[in-house]
Amino acid sequence: MRWYFYTSTQVGENYRTGDAALKEVVQQFFIPLWNCYSFFVTYARLDEFDPSVPQVPVAERHVLDRWLLSRLAGLVDGVTTGLDRYDANEPARKIQRFVDDLSNWYVRRSRRRFWKSQSDRDKLAAYQTLYETLSTISRLMAPFAPFMSEAMFRNLSQGRSVHLSDFPDALTWHDPEVEASMARARQAVEAGLAARDAVRIKVRQPLASIALPGDPLPEDVAAIVREELNVKKTTFGAAEVQLDTEITEELKLEGLAREVVRLIQDRRKKTGLNVEDRIVTCFEADGLLQRAIEKHADYIKNETLSAAIEHGKGDGCEGEQLLLEGEQIWIGLRRS
Template sequence: MSGWEAFAGHTPHRPWIDEVKIACSACGQVVSRIPDVGNPWLDAGIVPFSTLDYRHNPEYWAEWFPADMISESFPGQFRNWFYSMIAQTTALVTSPAFVTVFSYALMRDEKGEEMHKSKGNAIWFDEAADEIGVDVMRWLFARANPDANLNFGLHITDDVRRRFILPLWNSYAFFATYAAIDRFDPTLAENQIALADRTVLDRWIISQLHLLISDVRFALDEYAPDRASWAIERFTIDELSNWYIRRNRRRFWKSENDADKAAAYQTLYECLVTLAQLLAPFLPFLADAMYQNLVRTVDHRAVPSIHLTDFPVVARGRIDATLSQDMDAVLEVVGAGHAARQEAAIKVRQPLAALFVYSREPEMIESILRLHDLVEDELNVKSIEPLADPGRYVTYTIRPNLRTLGPRLGNQLASVCESLASLDPSSVAASVEAREPIVVSSADGEVTLEPSDILVDPSKLPGFAAAHGARSTVVLDTSLTPRLIQEGMVRDFVRGIQDARKQAGYRIDDTIAVDFVADPEVVWAVDAHRQYVMTETLAFKLVAETATGASDAVEPAVVEGPGGLVFGDGWYVDQISVGSHHVRIALRTGVPVPSSQD
């Protein structure tokens, strides 16, 4: 009857809705909004009863009540829907209102601000699904700590895609590419290599896979999708992609289709299929795409979707606790070893003579020695030696952590610092590494310092580089002999040829002829490791031309990148760096012709 002009353009809330007056259809009287309105979430508390026919079919209702899990945002619902269900259930029956509640905080924009249409920072689902992808969004939500607000936006989801989705897809694509080249069929009997007959890395990644299954199942049983997704992410990136696949590339690259290659394929296949099944509740579309190609293309009797398969179950017999412990030690030491190389500015392609490893835990040293070949190959060192006293190569400077000690000690700080400075730095560093507290004296008596209260600065002696792990200290011998320098040049040469192959657009299985012009030092080094170079680069022909001063005679057109030049006769010409030398190379694909010179 009136008030529409004042209401138009506003939401149906007070005070604008109170301006609207309507005529009662029965009596014609003017009717206004009822002043007292209950929260609709209070009415929703009766849902477990009203939707399950509690009044008329109590037997049916009893089959489903109480719900195993309910879920809603905590800030708004702990005093609305959650409370309403508890109150109304208490009034009607004696059982709990629900078994488990999974709740979470709020979603904000990328800057942590509330989203509002009027503010212009609201993101609509349909637009986000099209631009971001629903699996990427699901992974962001799954891995988020439900106790904290979640920031959402294009840049944040791009980071999720880069950090996890792409490494996962690259691992899958790596297998798919090489399996297609070799026509690997996981269903054939000759490709079923017993786990006991596979390599250490094969047995380790399968052990980690089943530990992952255990962790994921436990986390999901505890309604903790964030813990499950973090475990999957750690396995996929740190263990499968960055360690297992990277350490085993040569087994997939080699031309021989032997039992070792079949074992590598079978191991990676098992990991990827199982990983897809673990991911199915989180990334339903990507997981099913992997399943269709990995499973359905080779087994037409398989169920049509990954979502119809059973969730993975732990096989305790495939878990090797000792091997997992050994590899944990290896990963810590190689991480510290890479940090030491970086600190010394020595690239991994340059071989070094020795790595010394110190740990207060004898079992860690035993683990490293059992798997020493992995550490030596990864860090490109000739030997590994246990170290009884890191002080032979590393000295320590001990400093108080003023950020933690200042507020706590107040006037005692000066005397505690003086007492700390009087202690043996090596002993203090060892205690900090072992996470042991240290007792020092002050003007007011003894004070206990936690490891986080002390800062340890290691200093390497000349010719060495050092770094720390959580349980270990590693020291690299950085002195270079002529032989080591020569081996470093060979590795540089191989890396340069491999990069040139990619720039030239060659297939990964193309064989090539290689011609190069270089300084005498480079030619000598390559010739001394000729078979290694040809095997690594898939070269059927390797021809060198020695030219003193070749590093200064590189054609400008070849130097300018990216990539080299392709000539009419099919040769790809480029320039690569080998140590401090520039080397001119020419590559061409082709069929090898037997020759006594090759």
């Protein structure tokens, strides 16, 4: 209720409250934030993440980490400035916009960095970035949402109360160029997704290339655009968005492999497997589907935590018959 009052209406206007309005606040802010927190806690426990280990220098981290920490620094400055002026409304809205970026861009784009089995420097940097971000958000939102911020911060800080902790100091990492590049990248992704939608080609289906308006993006940012749009090549300087819609057999097989990954992930959920459970995937298919699975077996195994992929209804594999792109496929799983 408190968060709704801070974020729903301009100062001086009347409030219109009700169950629907409050549910909307929960769905738009609290659930996405809690999902980010739960995602971090789940994988941090699996990997035994220790926040006290030496920090990876920010300048050496992935561009997504540098972007998020720069955004976080701006958020701390904006919330502090607003509260110093006795303005609670705009700081709360800034936090809400930031959580939207955290959930729908940073965490979504960084999932594979947490999923990968090897613990390397990049994975540690991702953990450190998300840990610092969640800890800082907990303290920033404590005056606005005291109970949720307390629940999050106590778990992140080994039992300390957020209300007995210092308000975040100004952060030193500001990178306006990374923020500007990432803003352009998100605009490019939005335009590219609209182009895909216009020709009715699903994002899971890889395409050869896309030409985009504007100046070239830094390569590490352009790579994010390619991954998000699922294209092999990006070029810039076009008058308008130009999508290469020719689907070769190689691209078709890769697209089918991505669809198989989706079916396996759905099967994992149905069977109640935990995120860390490694599995053996069994399948029966013919034609293009069989070729797609065999050609992209390593990709499928990495994406689904499959220790092996077996052709046939193997012993102990519980599965179901499914229809994919007009072809029959049987998929079954068992714990590895």
